[in-house]
Amino acid sequence: MSILIENLSKKFGTFSALSHINLEIKSGSLVALIGPSGSGKSTLLRIIAGLDTATEGRVWFTGRDSTFLSIQEREIGFVFQNYALFKHMTVWENIAFGLDIRSTSLNIISDQVKQLLKLIQLEKFADRYPNQLSGGQRQRVALARALAIEPNVLLLDEPFGALDIKVRKDLRNWLRRLHKQAPMTTIFVTHDHQEALEVADEIILFKQGRIEILGNPQDVYKHLTTNSSS
Ligand SMILES: Nc1ncnc2c1ncn2[C@@H]1O[C@H](COP(=O)(O)OP(=O)(O)O)[C@@H](O)[C@H]1O
Ligand SMILES: [Mg+2]
Structure with missing residues (x-):
């Protein structure tokens, strides 16, 4: 299933957690979301999952306007950090x-x-x-x-965040293999750039509720190394 995010914004009171996000996620791809804490990654995931609603904008699943679908209707699997x-x-x-x-x-x-x-x-x-x-x-x-x-979609919000480095590496390799066997549209949030570079087909870097850059791992790596302040 493909996901299209159209002019999506989310406000908490007067604070903009997401501002005019436009994004297309291809069916069967594994996309990593990276960016500093508070940049809006989890908020976007929660809106895609139907756990939260956008202030403005739309979410499309394979050409179907799904902005107001219930969680169950979305058939989404999710795993969060320390997911009990x-x-x-x-x-x-x-x-x-x-x-x-x-x-x-x-x-x-x-x-x-x-x-x-x-x-x-x-x-x-x-x-x-x-x-x-x-x-x-x-x-x-x-x-x-x-x-x-x-x-239809797998959402992973820092699923390996609480684990030690060796286990994280094993699990990310395992996830990569699993995704090769059964390519399911997957969005993976991580604060670990190395993890994103190793696992994802495409990387999206968030900054203050906006997309700073989006591209293949090589392009994003170049951007990260030349803008190391982000
Ligand atoms: N329920 C909420 N009420 C108020 N502010 C929130 C709420 N959820 C998230 N925020 C704020 O929105 C911003 C983005 O949060 P979040 O999406 O969790 O960031 P990230 O996952 O990138 O660390 C943060 O500044 C956070 O404090
Ligand atoms: Mg988060």
Whole structure:
């Protein structure tokens, strides 16, 4: 699914968190949003997810005006930093959760969860509870849970932010491979420029609620190294 953001603005009172954003995200691409804290990255993600509404402007999903669609209608999977798993549910139950509430048949749920456990390489951990997992394993489960509903779009807001560097590197490589296998339109927020450069097809640099530059990793890298103050 492609995403078109048209003249999107968001105000909190008199403060402009996003100002006239225009942006097209191609179907199946992996786009990274970078920029200083407070530059509007999460706000944009929340508006795309339907968790928040824009003050002005429109959001289109593959040619359909989706500005006012409900969260459910958008079929979006999201993972946030420290995205809490359900503590009282096992890994299996966490992943199956989105399928359960859609009353999918038990056989289908079972097949799907098995596949996802394989994908995140935690087949042997199905019966564990979140507090019996490492941070990296927990974020993989959160990703599997987001993927279980076969979303049209995957939104990741600093999903690996709280993890140590080695685990982050493993997970970003894993995400890159996963995206190659099954290219799903993915927006990935990170404050780590290196992470964005390694993972994304395209990078968007935000500054004070506006897009400062948008382009392929090479172009953005050049911009970052010649404007190192940003
Ligand atoms: N619910 C809110 N009420 C008031 N201000 C907010 C709210 N959410 C975000 N903001 C402000 O909007 C700006 C952008 O926030 P955010 O999108 O979270 O930035 P980022 O994710 O790039 O760090 C920040 O200045 C933040 O304080
Ligand atoms: Mg944020």
